[in-house]
Amino acid sequence: MRLAPGPEEEAFRTQLRAWLAESIPSLPDPPPADDWPARRRYDTAWQRLLFDAGYAGISWPADYGGRGASPSEELIFLEEIERAGAPYVGCNFVGTLHAGPTLIAAGTPEQQARHLPPILSGDHVWCQGFSEPESGSDLASLRTRAVREGDYYLITGQKIWTSHAHVADFCELLVRTDPEAPKHKGISWLIMPMNLPGIEVRPLRTLLGVSEFNEMFLDEVRVPVSNLVGAENGGWATAMVTFSFERGTAFVGELLKSQLMVRELSDLAKQLGQWDNEDVRRQLAELAADFDGLWALTRRNVTRAERGLDGSVGGSIFKLEYHDARVRMGDLAMELLGQAGLALGPSGPGTTDHVSEGLYALSLSIAAGTEQIQRNIIGERGLGLPKER
Amino acid sequence: MDFELNVEQQDLRDGFRRLLSDRCDHTTLRAAMSLPGAVDRALWAQLAETGVFSLRLPHDAGGLGAGMAEMVVVAEELGRAVVPGPVVASSLLAPYVEGVADGTVVVTATYPGAGDQLVEHLDGVDLVAFVSPGAIRVVPPSELVAKAASAPLDPLTPVHLVQTAIDDGASLVPPEEAARLWLEGTLLSAATQIGLAAAALDLATGYAKQRTQFGRPIGSFQAVKHLLANALAATEVARAGVHAAAVRSDENAPDPELGRAVGAARILASRAARRSTRACIQVHGGMGYTWEIDAHLLLKRAMVLDTHFDSPAGARDRLLASLSDA
Numbered sequence: 001m002r003l004a005p006g007p008e009e010e011a012f013r014t015q016l017r018a019w020l021a022e023s024i025p026s027l028p029d030p031p032p033a034d035d036w037p038a039r040r041r042y043d044t045a046w047q048r049l050l051f052d053a054g055y056a057g058i059s060w061p062a063d064y065g066g067r068g069a070s071p072s073e074e075l076i077f078l079e080e081i082e083r084a085g086a087p088y089v090g091c092n093f094v095g096t097l098h099a100g101p102t103l104i105a106a107g108t109p110e111q112q113a114r115h116l117p118p119i120l121s122g123d124h125v126w127c128q129g130f131s132e133p134e135s136g137s138d139l140a141s142l143r144t145r146a147v148r149e150g151d152y153y154l155i156t157g158q159k160i161w162t163s164h165a166h167v168a169d170f171c172e173l174l175v176r177t178d179p180e181a182p183k184h185k186g187i188s189w190l191i192m193p194m195n196l197p198g199i200e201v202r203p204l205r206t207l208l209g210v211s212e213f214n215e216m217f218l219d220e221v222r223v224p225v226s227n228l229v230g231a232e233n234g235g236w237a238t239a240m241v242t243f244s245f246e247r248g249t250a251f252v253g254e255l256l257k258s259q260l261m262v263r264e265l266s267d268l269a270k271q272l273g274q275w276d277n278e279d280v281r282r283q284l285a286e287l288a289a290d291f292d293g294l295w296a297l298t299r300r301n302v303t304r305a306e307r308g309l310d311g312s313v314g315g316s317i318f319k320l321e322y323h324d325a326r327v328r329m330g331d332l333a334m335e336l337l338g339q340a341g342l343a344l345g346p347s348g349p350g351t352t353d354h355v356s357e358g359l360y361a362l363s364l365s366i367a368a369g370t371e372q373i374q375r376n377i378i379g380e381r382g383l384g385l386p387k388e389r
Numbered sequence: 390m391d392f393e394l395n396v397e398q399q400d401l402r403d404g405f406r407r408l409l410s411d412r413c414d415h416t417t418l419r420a421a422m423s424l425p426g427a428v429d430r431a432l433w434a435q436l437a438e439t440g441v442f443s444l445r446l447p448h449d450a451g452g453l454g455a456g457m458a459e460m461v462v463v464a465e466e467l468g469r470a471v472v473p474g475p476v477v478a479s480s481l482l483a484p485y486v487e488g489v490a491d492g493t494v495v496v497t498a499t500y501p502g503a504g505d506q507l508v509e510h511l512d513g514v515d516l517v518a519f520v521s522p523g524a525i526r527v528v529p530p531s532e533l534v535a536k537a538a539s540a541p542l543d544p545l546t547p548v549h550l551v552q553t554a555i556d557d558g559a560s561l562v563p564p565e566e567a568a569r570l571w572l573e574g575t576l577l578s579a580a581t582q583i584g585l586a587a588a589a590l591d592l593a594t595g596y597a598k599q600r601t602q603f604g605r606p607i608g609s610f611q612a613v614k615h616l617l618a619n620a621l622a623a624t625e626v627a628r629a630g631v632h633a634a635a636v637r638s639d640e641n642a643p644d645p646e647l648g649r650a651v652g653a654a655r656i657l658a659s660r661a662a663r664r665s666t667r668a669c670i671q672v673h674g675g676m677g678y679t680w681e682i683d684a685h686l687l688l689k690r691a692m693v694l695d696t697h698f699d700s701p702a703g704a705r706d707r708l709l710a711s712l713s714d715a
Contacts, residue, residue: 001394
């Protein structure tokens with residue numbers, strides 16, 4: 001076992017640091033949270049900077065225009081961009097981390113040539129049309145219908161939680177192409193251009209008050225059959241391919257920020273004369289230990305990915321424990337701030353809005369597989385316990 | 390970076406797991422419970438032969454030249470098998486006390502602090518080490534005025550109340566080395582707790598697969614499954630924390646960083662052991678609350694280990710100190 005970086009990892013970090021030090025000051029101020037066209041411009045400009053410097057598609061194979069970095073290098077990349085205060089992946093999330101890798105694994109050469117370069121360069125933004133109002137944890141029960149008509153699919157249905165849909169150029173869409181088949185065997189994975197007639201996007205406000213994601217209504221949208229990725233009715237397998245991209249690095253930036261937030265809350269406790277409060281001390285120490293443990297678990301998960309081992313249980317465990325610690329950190333912030341927390345905005349010596357962060361933490365046990373589903377995964381794959389039915 | 394056991398470390402783990410599951414099973418533990426006070430010298434000799442007490446000695450001194458990474462792997466296996474006796478203290482002090490490495494001398498440790506001084510395994514050992522973060526003083530049991538507790542918390546950890554204060558006299562090691570050993574002892578105690586947590590998970594999971602109620606294995610019910618998933622989650626995070634501290638120690642991390650890593654490992658392992666051993670009792674239902682099922686032995690040993698070296702409270706102070714530095 002080794003935590004110290006090897007010479008190549010060290011060189012990669014040094015080079016990246018130098019580039020970040022040069023590039024970050026040239027960035028404009030981040031746009032307001034609710035100005036989506038401005039956010040798209042900002043996020044894709046950052047993607048373009050990464051592209052020009054050879055850091056776009058950090059984990060994509062070099063044959064497809066990516067950096068071909070190992071999981072360890074990707075970990076370093078994510079650490080360094082967080083430390084440098086670089087923008088979050090933002091609007092480029094689905095394209096660079098989900099749709100792009102899926103096209104690499106399952107797309108035709110034509111689909112790859114058409115879509116991969118503009119994802120890398122920040123010219124195309126993608127969104128995800130998987131979940132539906134009646135299909136959350138039971139995703140395979142999805143009902144959005146695609147009826148074949150000559151060289152087109154005619155698509156009708158409703159999607160939900162489609163982040164960035166109102167500024168996206170393309171959507172990775174799961175549709176039902178065979179309603180008679182068993183639920184996992186009648187699904188197809190399509191590339192849907194977002195400028196087609198029949199697509200209506202309505203923003204949904206989160207409990208934080210911002211429009212982070214959308215509902216998407218599809219009314220006889222005509223998508224060419226050439227946009228099918230993988231086999232017709234083989235969409236579930238295509239969607240599952242994306243799980244194999246899990247390299248244990250999904251929360252690296254957030255985790256570093258959480259460690260910083262523990263320090264900020266310690267400073268706040270000192271400022272408020274609460275540093276000697278035994279209960280506050282216990283909570284702070286437990287949180288510091290939690291995030292340090294998750295730091296170690298992240299490294300373990302990355303090493304397992306590097307060794308080609310299944311990372312699903314490690315990823316589920318991370319999510320479970322991370323959510324729990326983040327919620328407790330929000331509680332502690334509110335306890336320290338008292339009524340001052342009601343105004344929201346930066347709390348204490350740092351610029352972090354700890355109360356809003358505590359509310360944000362509530363999404364961590366829902367998005368990308370609820371906590372209940374994660375526990376099923378841990379129990380069944382990690383411990384070999386039988387399924388419920 | 391390569392943060393998972395290498396092939397040699399996996400072999401070490403598997404070898405000790407095989408040996409200990411043969412040598413230290415339910416029947417052995419029950420036999421040890423019927424002989425309170427004794428340390429099983431045959432088991433001890435066998436542990437010594439496999440190198441438990443000489444892992445860290447250099448090759449030319451008959452050891453394996455192992456680092457903390459190997460030590461925590463072995464400590465976890467000793468915890469998993471609930472091996473009775475002062476194994477952590479003996480393996481930690483083996484390089485300093487003649488006869489400990491080869492198993493002929495058994496040394497236990499106690500930690501002077503506020504309140505009554507308790508010594509574990511007093512009747513079965515050759516030496517008692519009074520260990521603090523600044524000094525280690527070793528005396529034979531004959532120098533101590535002591536009274537046995539009639540019903541100790543852990544039936545496999547007999548304790549004596551000691552009236553003799555050992556707070557002066559020469560230290561076995563200089564203060565800096567005592568400080569390092571204190572951290573290492575804390576980390577090995579945490580590693581042993583990971584083993585207890587893993588054993589509890591194995592026991593509970595096996596039972597949940599085989600026990601049926603309402604016509605199904607109880608492990609298929611989400612209420613039971615999720616209880617065990619929570620325990621596994623805590624254990625995996627804690628194991629990663631323990632391994633990280635061990636690796637940082639082997640990589641000679643400077644003290645504030647190392648102290649923080651050990652403190653975190655301590656807190657996480659203590660919590661994982663509590664969560665898993667209690668889940669094990671719960672999953673067994675009424676049987677889990679009986680003397681017959683080993684679940685209580687796992688919980689009680691985890692409680693014993695919480696009192697060794699840095700307590701979780703001491704570990705919290707160590708972490709808070711690191712937050713103050715910045």
